[in-house]
Amino acid sequence: xxxxxxxxxxxxxxxxxxxxxxxxxxxxxxxxxxxxxxxxxxxxxxxxxxxxxxxxxxxxxxxxxxxxxxxxxxxxxxxxxxxxxxxxxxxxxxxxxxxxxxxxxxxxxxxxxxxxxxxxxxxxxxxxxxxxxxxxxxxxxxxxxxxxxxxxxxxxxxxxxxxxxxxxxxxxxxxxxxxxxxxxxxxxxxxxxxxxxxxxxxxxxxxxxxxxxxxxxxxxxxxxxxxxxxxxxxxxxxxxxxxxxxxxxxxxxxxxxxxxxxxxxxxxxxxxxxxxxxxxxxxxxxxxxxxxxxxxxxxxxxxxxxxxxxxxxxxxxxxxxxxxxxxxxxxxxxxxxxxxxxxxx
Numbered sequence: 434x435x436x437x438x439x440x441x442x443x444x445x446x447x448x449x450x451x452x453x454x455x456x457x458x459x460x461x462x463x464x465x466x467x468x469x470x471x472x473x474x475x476x477x478x479x480x481x482x483x484x485x486x487x488x489x490x491x492x493x494x495x496x497x498x499x500x501x502x503x504x505x506x507x508x509x510x511x512x513x514x515x516x517x518x519x520x521x522x523x524x525x526x527x528x529x530x531x532x533x534x535x536x537x538x539x540x541x542x543x544x545x546x547x548x549x550x551x552x553x554x555x556x557x558x559x560x561x562x563x564x565x566x567x568x569x570x571x572x573x574x575x576x577x578x579x580x581x582x583x584x585x586x587x588x589x590x591x592x593x594x595x596x597x598x599x600x601x602x603x604x605x606x607x608x609x610x611x612x613x614x615x616x617x618x619x620x621x622x623x624x625x626x627x628x629x630x631x632x633x634x635x636x637x638x639x640x641x642x643x644x645x646x647x648x649x650x651x652x653x654x655x656x657x658x659x660x661x662x663x664x665x666x667x668x669x670x671x672x673x674x675x676x677x678x679x680x681x682x683x684x685x686x687x688x689x690x691x692x693x694x695x696x697x698x699x700x701x702x703x704x705x706x707x708x709x710x711x712x713x714x715x716x717x718x719x720x721x722x723x724x725x726x727x728x729x730x731x732x733x734x735x736x737x738x739x740x741x742x743x744x745x746x747x748x749x750x751x752x753x754x755x756x757x758x759x760x761x762x763x764x765x766x767x768x769x770x771x772x773x774x775x776x777x778x
Contacts, residue, residue, distance in 0.1 A: 505713035512734075536659065536660075739760065
């Protein structure tokens with residue numbers, strides 16, 4: 434007759450105290466994610482005599498910190514994390530979304546410290562700023578943090594989920610060089626905020642490909658909207674006035690409609706190669722009209738669910754293996770955009 438598994442067996446296998454095992458299995462909280470994951474793993478493996486497949490009693494609270502969803506990309510993320518609450522209901526994981534002002538980094542740091550006291554883990558899309566990095570370095574030893582879409586490698590984060598942004602920028606550079614052709618000309622880059630590491634990496638990748646393979650395409654301007662897409666039209670109009678030989682525009686952030694308006698004002702909407710990111714409904718429309726030539730997409734819903742799965746695994750609420758944290762780069766042109774991402778349109 435086989436010996437019945439008791440708490441002490443799980444304690445020894447997981448390398449934690451019996452009291453810790455008891456706290457995890459009875460949902461009392463106060464146990465770090467790594468220990469909780471080990472306890473649940475060994476309790477299931479050793480077939481402890483309790484119904485461990487039932488809905489866990491302790492709620493795992495995940496705070497998502499990002500910009501307000503006035504930007505279509507963040508609206509898609511908002512919807513994705515709202516869906517995640519339903520998807521992870523059985524695992525008793527709850528998601529709360531918090532919004533910050535990208536131009537107020539000190540307030541953002543204060544917000545992070547407050548949220549970290551209330552949440553078990555954080556998913557963040559933040560700019561690289563000393564106030565923010567310092568706050569995260571204080572938080573990450575206590576609460577798991579996953580960076581999404583734009584990395585903060587010095588923050589102590591547990592993982593990054595999203596594109597290889599440098600590779601995405603290189604793809605944009607290759608497309609630009611090929612679309613512009615051997616005649617070449619001036620290229621302008623529109624960014625949102627260079628402090629977002631992902632945006633800076635895209636620009637670096639873009640520059641490197643032009644320099645390596647398409648020297649006839651020279652950068653004549655790099656402008657920054659400071660994550661205010663309504664400024665894009667004015668900034669691009671100024672670039673076009675100062676540089677009448679512009680043949681290409683690469684937008685690494687938002688503001689595409691304003692850029693399109695500026696191109697129309699100069700009668701260049703079908704003459705200037707326009708490459709951007711994220712296949713939002715507005716950008717799909719510009720692509721179908723031939724104003725935008727290519728969209729490099731990263732699928733925000735996939736990114737959100739991957740980040741959720743990563744944290745669920747940290748807390749022993751998922752058995753997923755081999756989670757691919759680097760999401761694929763998808764390229765859309767006018768001929769293959771129809772029907773894509775209709776769920777967010």
